[in-house]
Each structure stands twice: as C-alpha cells, then as structure tokens.
Amino acid sequence: MFIEQPPWLFRALYPQAIFRMDPNERAVYLTFDDGPIPEVTPWVLEILEKHHIKATFFMVGDNIRKHPDEYRMVVEHGHRIGNHTFNHIRGFEYSNPDYLANARKVDDMIHSDLFRPPHGHMGFRQYYTLRYHYRIIMWDLVTRDYSKRMSPEQVLNNVKRYARNGSIITFHDSLKSWNNGNLQYALPRAIEFLKEEGYEFKVL
Ligand SMILES: [Zn+2]
Secondary structure, X not given: OOOOOOOHHHHHHOOOOEOEOOOOOOEXXXXXXXXXXXXXHHHHHHHHHHOOXXXXXXXXXHHHHHOHHHHHHHHHOOOEEEEOOOOOOOHHHOOHHHHHHHHHHHHHHHOOOEEOOHHHOOOHHHHHHHHHHOEEEOOOEEOOOOOOOOOHHHHHHHHHHHOOOOEEEEEXXXXXXXXXXXXXXXXXXXXXXXXXXXXXXXXX
C-alpha cells in the first residue's frame, strides 16, 4: 500500500482527506514529517530559506516538547505547522477516544487545523471523527527518504518520476532520513528539479 504514489483504492478509503491539490495549477506543496529535531530541522529550514520556499511541517507533539527552540525556528521562518499526533501513534493500535486524545494534545501546542496520520493509518471511526476537527492531509507523493532500502538517487528519482501539478510531496526531517544520507542528497536536488520544471511552491 505504501508505494511512492498512493493507489486510487487507498485514496478512496478516506474520501474527504486531501491527497493532491489543484491538478490544473503548476504548483507543488512540500511537507516535512516527524520533526522538529535539532539534528535535521534547522538544515531543512536553511535549504528552504535559500530557495525562498514556504512548506508545511507535520510535527510530533513530543518532539515539540523536547525541542521548543527548533519548533520556534520553524514558526519564525513562516512555515505552516500541522499535527502528526503527540506520540507518532498508529491508528489501528488505539481506540477512537485515545487516538483523538493523543492528537488533541498537540492542539494546545500548535493551534493548527491540519492533521496527517502517522504511517497513513487511521481506523474508519477515527477518520470520521478526525475530519470534523481537521483538514486531513495525506500525500500525492512520498519520497521514501526514510527507507534504508532506498538510495539517495532513488529518492530523488521518486520526485522526478511522480511529481505533478498539485502534488503534496512528503519528506521527513527525521534521523532516519538523515542517517542514510537520503534527505541531504535528494531535497536540494529535488527543489532544483521542480523549479526547472516550472513549479511554484505553496503551503497547504
Ligand atoms: Zn510520521
């Protein structure tokens, strides 16, 4: 199910979740999941700043708690923040009220109406509850930068191959993406590529 571009069946599971923005617009939406962390997030901010790009960061509440300075840096750079639950939990492993409570805990920290479920997992009841509280943002293209099985070149190629009008593109400001070298290689090159292809960068 979790290939670079979610199949229509997966998209159909969550009909009101957003996978892709306007297909008639030459624009892409960069998103970064799982931060903020001091080892990676400031580097991402620097790259985005250099290219005058604003992006959306889906943050884990517990990381905000541990790294308030990095959280503030993201806000001060003018990026959007979204909710990625407090403990990066899998929907299927939690009851409906517990899952929602874990997400709501982040609301007190970031005040955002954007939510992205960790691992793309939400039970149906969770989904139906969450959509009353949030705009649920999935993705049109996941770079798989976090994967050990992907080389940096493959991560970049995922962007080259699957980016299209309105794509919501997912990277990770996480140690997984950093320690395998994928993010450092692919993010700057992906941005160059998308610019050359004439895409504008927008926030959700
Ligand atoms: Zn995540």
